[in-house]
Amino acid sequence: MMLSQSSEVHYTSVCKRFSKWYSFHNEQPFDPVSVKKYLKHLFKEKKSKNTIQTTSQILSSIIKTVNPLFILPKSQYKEDPKPKYALSLFELRKYLEEQKEVNFEDYLIQYFLAQYGSRINVAAGLKWKQLHFLFDPNNKSITLKDIKTSSTKVKEISQECLTLFTEFYRVWKDRSIRQDEFVFRAGKTKEVWKRSKTLSARINRRIKESKSIIKNTAYIYSSHMIRKSVAMREYLSKLEEAKEAARIKIDHRKGTAAIKPYITI
Secondary structure, three states, X not given: OOOOHHHHHXXXXXXXXXXXXXXXXXXXXXXXXXXXXXXXXXXXXXXXXXXXXXXXXXXXXXXXXXXXXXXXXXXXXXXXXXXXXXXXXXXXXXXXXXXXXXXXXXXXHHHHHHHHOOOHHHHHOOEHHHEHHHOOOOOOEEEEXXXXXXXXXXXXXXXXXXXXXXXXXXXXXXXXOOOOOEOOOOOOOOOHHHHHHHHHHHHHHHHHHOOOOOOOOOOEOOOHHHHHHHHHXXXXXXXXXXXXXXXXXXOOOOOOHHHHHHOOO
């Protein structure tokens, strides 16, 4: 079973808690009945339904590697999670303008996420040496590493983003920083998944305290909504391009809504 660093930590944590429980209660670790009892125990402990559902999925996937015939009945504790909110371009710009006045470092983190549509762990693991333009004026690029997908990509950096990072670098340059140090502060830990949790909590607090975002209780507002906002805009943009290409193909006027009856997905 191939897991990312953050998933491996999560799986290990769930297994340790389950192991402690079944050892104390003299239960069988690979028995569906034992797992079901453990889930009921979590429910009595007033754990969230989402936590119980995630625990069920993790234990099932692990036990199946030992016992392929293992079948756990569908969890009765499953809940329909609230969707994450996606900001419009206007809302995102307004929010970032507000954040620039609140805290420059947190603003830069969020601007960076909005620029590349990255997960928070990419910002948490970003090191100065990955900002190539700081040390080579002819290399206007940045290396992005995502521990969830174990991917590494080199992206071109925009002038605005370059200016912001350069400004931030000048502040820290006088403090004798090393190229191998992390760009953003997140405690003393060097484990990226732990740093991600720290940065995520910080950004979530900024979002919670924001006056520019009118919040709806039907949605979740968290650091991940910036990534979702970028993804949504990209999706809608490409969808419109596909529609326009279809209009040309079937000789419809540019921008006409006459194509709608032909779209069934």
